[in-house]
Amino acid sequence: MKYTNLDHLLDVEMLDKISESFYEDETIDMLQFLKPEAKEKLTNWCKNIYIKNNNYKNDPLIIEYQNEIKYRKKRDEEHQFRDAFRYSFLLSVTSSKGKIEYRENKPVLDICVSKDHIERALAIVSVLIGLVKDLGGKVYVQQENKDNIIINLSTHSFSFNVREIMQKRRSLISLDQSIDRSFRPLYEEIPSGILQIEIGTVNSYWNKGNSISSCKFEDTNNSLLEDQFSSIFNFIIGETIRLEMQRYKLDKLNEKEIIEERRIHEIKRKKFEKEKVLENIESQMEKWSRSKELLSFADELEDTILGLRDDLSKKLISDYVSLVREKAESVNPIEDILNEVKSIIDEND
Amino acid sequence: MLTIEQYILQMKKRDKLDEFNFINHADNMATVIRYVMDYFNDYLDPQAYNYEKLKTDQKALKIEQEVGKTYPNSKEFIVNYYRRYITRIDKTLWKFMEEIKYIDLFFSIEDYKIIVDKFSISAKMKGTEIEQYKDSLIILAQELKENNVEKPSLSEYKYLDNTISKWLKDTYRDYKVNLYDFAYNHTDTYYDEYVEHIYDRDAKRSYYINKYNHRYNENPFDIEEVYNENINRPFINEKKGELEILCMYIWLFDQVKDSEYWPEYINLNISTERINLVKNINVLEPIINKNIKFPIDIKSTKVYLETTDGLLKCNPDSNYILRLNYKKDNDLLWKDENELMLVINNLNETFLKYGVPNVLELLPPLRSASYNEKEFFEKYGILEKGMKKYSKLKLALVNGQHRTSKKQVCLVQNVDDIVKVRNIAKEMKFKLKFSIDISNLNKQNNFSRQYEANFNKLTEIRNSIIGIHLSKIPNSYSISKVNYIEDASYLNKFNYPQNSNFFNCIIGLLNDNQARYFIPEEIKSDYELEELVDTLLRGGFSFCNQEGK
Numbered sequence: 001m002k003y004t005n006l007d008h009l010l011d012v013e014m015l016d017k018i019s020e021s022f023y024e025d026e027t028i029d030m031l032q033f034l035k036p037e038a039k040e041k042l043t044n045w046c047k048n049i050y051i052k053n054n055n056y057k058n059d060p061l062i063i064e065y066q067n068e069i070k071y072r073k074k075r076d077e078e079h080q081f082r083d084a085f086r087y088s089f090l091l092s093v094t095s096s097k098g099k100i101e102y103r104e105n106k107p108v109l110d111i112c113v114s115k116d117h118i119e120r121a122l123a124i125v126s127v128l129i130g131l132v133k134d135l136g137g138k139v140y141v142q143q144e145n146k147d148n149i150i151i152n153l154s155t156h157s158f159s160f161n162v163r164e165i166m167q168k169r170r171s172l173i174s175l176d177q178s179i180d181r182s183f184r185p186l187y188e189e190i191p192s193g194i195l196q197i198e199i200g201t202v203n204s205y206w207n208k209g210n211s212i213s214s215c216k217f218e219d220t221n222n223s224l225l226e227d228q229f230s231s232i233f234n235f236i237i238g239e240t241i242r243l244e245m246q247r248y249k250l251d252k253l254n255e256k257e258i259i260e261e262r263r264i265h266e267i268k269r270k271k272f273e274k275e276k277v278l279e280n281i282e283s284q285m286e287k288w289s290r291s292k293e294l295l296s297f298a299d300e301l302e303d304t305i306l307g308l309r310d311d312l313s314k315k316l317i318s319d320y321v322s323l324v325r326e327k328a329e330s331v332n333p334i335e336d337i338l339n340e341v342k343s344i345i346d347e348n349d
Numbered sequence: 350m351l352t353i354e355q356y357i358l359q360m361k362k363r364d365k366l367d368e369f370n371f372i373n374h375a376d377n378m379a380t381v382i383r384y385v386m387d388y389f390n391d392y393l394d395p396q397a398y399n400y401e402k403l404k405t406d407q408k409a410l411k412i413e414q415e416v417g418k419t420y421p422n423s424k425e426f427i428v429n430y431y432r433r434y435i436t437r438i439d440k441t442l443w444k445f446m447e448e449i450k451y452i453d454l455f456f457s458i459e460d461y462k463i464i465v466d467k468f469s470i471s472a473k474m475k476g477t478e479i480e481q482y483k484d485s486l487i488i489l490a491q492e493l494k495e496n497n498v499e500k501p502s503l504s505e506y507k508y509l510d511n512t513i514s515k516w517l518k519d520t521y522r523d524y525k526v527n528l529y530d531f532a533y534n535h536t537d538t539y540y541d542e543y544v545e546h547i548y549d550r551d552a553k554r555s556y557y558i559n560k561y562n563h564r565y566n567e568n569p570f571d572i573e574e575v576y577n578e579n580i581n582r583p584f585i586n587e588k589k590g591e592l593e594i595l596c597m598y599i600w601l602f603d604q605v606k607d608s609e610y611w612p613e614y615i616n617l618n619i620s621t622e623r624i625n626l627v628k629n630i631n632v633l634e635p636i637i638n639k640n641i642k643f644p645i646d647i648k649s650t651k652v653y654l655e656t657t658d659g660l661l662k663c664n665p666d667s668n669y670i671l672r673l674n675y676k677k678d679n680d681l682l683w684k685d686e687n688e689l690m691l692v693i694n695n696l697n698e699t700f701l702k703y704g705v706p707n708v709l710e711l712l713p714p715l716r717s718a719s720y721n722e723k724e725f726f727e728k729y730g731i732l733e734k735g736m737k738k739y740s741k742l743k744l745a746l747v748n749g750q751h752r753t754s755k756k757q758v759c760l761v762q763n764v765d766d767i768v769k770v771r772n773i774a775k776e777m778k779f780k781l782k783f784s785i786d787i788s789n790l791n792k793q794n795n796f797s798r799q800y801e802a803n804f805n806k807l808t809e810i811r812n813s814i815i816g817i818h819l820s821k822i823p824n825s826y827s828i829s830k831v832n833y834i835e836d837a838s839y840l841n842k843f844n845y846p847q848n849s850n851f852f853n854c855i856i857g858l859l860n861d862n863q864a865r866y867f868i869p870e871e872i873k874s875d876y877e878l879e880e881l882v883d884t885l886l887r888g889g890f891s892f893c894n895q896e897g898k
Binding site for chain 1: 376533549551552554565566567617621622623644645646747831832838840842844857882886887
């Protein structure tokens with residue numbers, strides 16, 4: 001079930017009827033705007049998401065993430081005080097022990113959880129990558145700035161991150177009285193084991209100014225994240241459809257604009273052409289007179305042939321006369337005039 | 350000059366002769382006979398012996414003079430031992446004792462017996478028949494130990510609680526044990542192991558990197574082990590917390606320069622009951638303002654209420670602190686005696702109805718050409734007299750809001766004003782105390798530039814300060830994770846946060862053992878108050894009535 005282009009699945013007639021405000025309303029079920037078969041397929045797919053037992057360790061993005069995190073840990077251990085030392089002194093200190101070379105962070109998957117829950121987080125991300133692939137989309141990491149995860153579904157992008165919720169030690173007092181006995185401050189934030197996913201839309205060139213819509217999903221008492229994939233994909237697909245609809249509308253608007261622009265452009269062009277022709281009239285008139293003069297010159301030359309006795313001279317003059325007539329023909333502006341008038345009245349018909 | 354026995358022993362060792370090797374029985378006998386003959390024929394030289402004896406006698410005299418004062422009971426033993434064996438037994442024994450674990454804590458005869466036993470069987474003293482001198486050695490050991498102990502100089506321990514100082518003094522007096530030295534030597538071993546020193550020769554700068562995680566450590570410096578191995582000592586028994594605090598004090602202030610952790614550390618020790626009798630530092634009493642609740646671990650029983658005429662509209666239902674404001678700029682109650690009497694009557698009525706508050710805060714009036722401190726104190730005297738019958742009631746003056754227009758200047762709005770009024774009050778023998786609204790002070794233009802000087806002035810009069818108002822602490826963290834002290838940089842592997850200078854000034858102002866009331870201002874939600882409280886906790890403040898106390 002691959003949906004690389006959603007636009008041909010949209011129920012176009014419906015789209016033309018709805019108003020602007022629909023796009024802002026987040027409660028509307030976006031699936032209603034699809035053609036019925038598509039809607040049914042997608043709804044069923046969402047309902048029946050099941051998690052195949054996948055080995056997330058094979059996914060290249062995840063392998064890269066694990067390697068990068070390992071590198072960062074080692075690098076930070078070795079270069080922890082990089083900023084504190086003087087630059088030239090730093091070089092001498094680190095070259096003596098340096099096994100780990102320093103380089104800036106390479107962006108990888110945006111996952112921020114404690115050691116105990118990293119396996120679970122990676123499994124979730126891996127499942128997500130698989131499901132997106134099923135839908136015909138792709139997941140990648142943008143190689144600039146910070147860590148990120150980008151989901152791309154039929155040319156619309158979403159940002160994605162996984163976090164573990166931190167809670168203050170103080171909030172555990174009511175659950176566990178012994179908290180008070182441990183020698184740690186109550187304001188300290190400790191990982192709670194509750195994972196949270198945040199998905200948000202990423203604006204494209206055509207909707208740069210618009211606000212971003214985002215949604216958070218987290219483990220609750222009733223359901224873990226692993227059971228919430230249907231809601232997650234409902235959100236993603238719904239947003240995709242909404243964005244697709246917005247773009248469709250925008251395209252239509254653009255089309256109208258383009259046609260209008262062309263029309264205006266055409267009018268301008270014709271005006272320009274007409275002016276050119278007007279300006280050219282006088283030079284055409286001059287050419288016309290020259291042509292006429294040449295012709296009368298040729299005629300008069302021909303008359304002189306009759307007065308000649310020499311056959312050779314007759315022939316020479318006769319040849320010359322044909323040259324003159326040729327010249328007259330070439331200077332004759334009638335062809336040009338025909339073309340000029342053609343160009344300005346062509347579209348009028 | 351060796352005795353015959355020593356000579357034979359020496360030759361035996363040299364030739365590796367074993368008299369119990371019966372195979373060489375005849376050879377052994379011949380060799381030993383030859384030793385004896387060599388001794389009497391060659392070695393023993395009366396002249397040399399006399400010369401040696403003279404030298405020995407002279408040296409012995411010198412030693413006698415040297416150790417006469419320091420080791421009076423062992424003087425004879427040392428001198429005689431020298432005459433016999435030509436070695437300074439006191440020096441040998443002391444060298445041995447220095448290496449013993451926990452030597453700083455040794456004080457009793459049993460302890461010295463153990464030392465002497467170990468000494469007798471030590472490698473150095475093997476075969477020297479030292480056992481016969483055991484009794485003398487015990488006396489010597491005691492004298493050596495006691496001579497090498499100094500009295501702890503408590504003037505240096507500014508931040509140590511009095512109970513700990515007393516413990517140090519008493520232990521020295523009763524047992525001649527200097528616990529400070531012990532703690533220092535103990536933490537020093539951790540310093541050697543965990544602190545790395547790097548020196549930048551060109552910039553002449555030292556870097557000290559601490560790799561020991563001393564913060565929030567359940568068992569720092571293996572105190573558990575130290576305690577258990579010394580629990581039989583009377584001055585250690587039931588003093589595990591004190592011992593740990595002493596070690597941590599030295600570590601933080603002397604060795605890794607992380608003194609910012611000290612107040613929080615003390616307060617944590619008290620709240621987890623790892624120590625008794627030590628008092629909290631930076632104590633604040635939380636007061637509820639505008640019904641914003643404090644976090645769950647901080648119990649507050651008092652509320653803050655305001656009035657402009659002395660009357661209260663509703664029952665506080667608990668202990669309270671009352672602020673006497675005045676409406677807008679109508680400070681007539683401080684300018685007109687009749688108004689003042691009216692307010693006093695209202696106050697009496699309120700106190701009768703709802704009970705007497707713990708503190709009556711006063712908003713100072715506005716200054717004018719004809720109204721200054723003198724006029725204020727005239728009116729204040731009337732108020733204090735009127736409130737005299739409420740013996741437990743305290744009167745406190747708050748600094749007013751900073752105003753920029755010159756016409757409406759408050760009588761007390763900056764630190765110099767506070768100090769001036771306080772000095773006048775003291776001169777006139779009034780019982781007026783002060784409550785500092787730190788956020789109001791901070792809004793002044795000059796304050797943020799000169800805050801250190803201002804806080805110093807306030808610290809000098811801090812015995813008169815009984816409460817504070819605080820809204821937020823701007824920039825409580827410092828960005829840098831490096832501590833610069835006297836041209837050296839102190840870094841921590843575990844990246845402890847550092848307080849900003851401004852926050853440190855506030856902490857310094859309030860870091861005695863006095864409890865002051867704390868009124869949060871401009872807080873709009875429970876969450877905001879929790880953030881403020883957490884900042885204060887991290888800075889080492891403690892709240893009385895905290896959960897767990």
